Amino acid sequence: MEIAIETTELTKTFGLVKRLTAVNNLSMKIEKGTVHGFIGPNGAGKTTTIKMITGAISPTNGSAQVFGEEAGKNEAKARIGYSPEHPNFYSQSAFDFLVYNARICGVEPSEAKERANNLLDWMGLTDFKNRNARGFSAGMKQKLGLLQSLIHDPDVLILDEPTANLDPIGRFDVLTKIKDLAKKEGKTILVSSHILDELEKVVDHVTIINKGHTVLQSDIHSLKNKFASNKYIVETANNPAYLKRISKLGPAKLNPDGNIEVEVKNPERFKSAIFTMFKNDTKNLGGFYPLKMSLENIFMNVLGDKSDLKNNEQKTVSTLGEKNDK
Ligand SMILES: Nc1ncnc2c1ncn2[C@@H]1O[C@H](COP(=O)(O)OP(=O)(O)OP(=O)(O)O)[C@@H](O)[C@H]1O
Ligand SMILES: [Mg+2]
Incomplete structure (x- = not known):
């Protein structure tokens, strides 16, 4: 590494x-x-x-x-x-701007032009290469x-x-x-x-x-x-019938993708209840797994209360009266 x-x-x-x-x-x-x-x-x-x-x-x-x-x-x-x-x-074309930057980095002129063209093409900006970048x-x-x-x-x-x-x-x-x-x-x-x-x-x-x-x-x-939620997804080909039964295990709903989302208090008890429920009907169980939290949810979770995120600009500490050590 x-x-x-x-x-x-x-x-x-x-x-x-x-x-x-x-x-x-x-x-x-x-x-x-x-x-x-x-x-x-x-x-x-x-x-x-x-x-x-x-x-x-x-x-x-x-x-x-x-x-x-x-x-x-x-x-x-x-x-x-x-x-x-x-x-x-600066007030220059996108192409000239890139060539200029390449030259600053020591790239030879012909190589600089080739790189600029390739990059503009890669990003889909070729049609704009001669337009002023400021605009x-x-x-x-x-x-x-x-x-x-x-x-x-x-x-x-x-x-x-x-x-x-x-x-x-x-x-x-x-x-x-x-x-x-x-x-x-x-x-x-x-x-x-x-x-x-x-x-x-x-x-x-x-x-x-x-x-x-x-x-x-x-x-x-x-x-x-680490941040797996307390919700599980149950994939079943026979949703409406199973939704009712799964709802008895915890608050459940049918997602737009057809899977059942259920809130689970005790994962072990939930898993064994699902095995029992589908024991004689395994073909209707596609799978079940914990619903992962999105990065956004994790972010909100680790940073706590949303209100804490407002006005987050750092506070200054006055050093007046202290000896300035800088
Ligand atoms: N040159 C500076 N002089 C004084 N304070 C500064 C200076 N640059 C940044 N700060 C302060 O340092 C803190 C961190 O600012 P910074 O720009 O690094 O945040 P950031 O995480 O990039 O925020 P954002 O998501 O809004 O871009 C802020 O309180 C900002 O006001
Ligand atoms: Mg920033």
């Missing part, structure tokens, strides 16, 4: 008088070739963490490394492609930001909300491409997003942060198993 990104007790404090700890002791290891979802409410510290990994800002404490190189050093920067939360463009819609800007992060063919992609402005088809398309970059090309991807039902389809691991602190880190499968 090769580690692509590692942060060790990464901490960032803003402000000298009113101190705000945006990121607090964040440690994580991201394996090469995986997609790592980075989630947390507004103001949790995601962008600040990302900026420390890309080397755009330095940590107050702790460290970040990219393939063993200290974040911010040229060796680390060269391996990273970064798509910012709000991409900005692009928010979604197109985001797609172009993603292409720019790929222009020097980096090993690590750091994508800050790459799908926030995209329509559902665009989100699906971009997330599928992100997954392919990891699975087919072995790139390592750290992606922050608020659109959890889509993110959960592509991530291998997640880190949830809140108010600068890590709340949870897990691979997605263990996470889903």
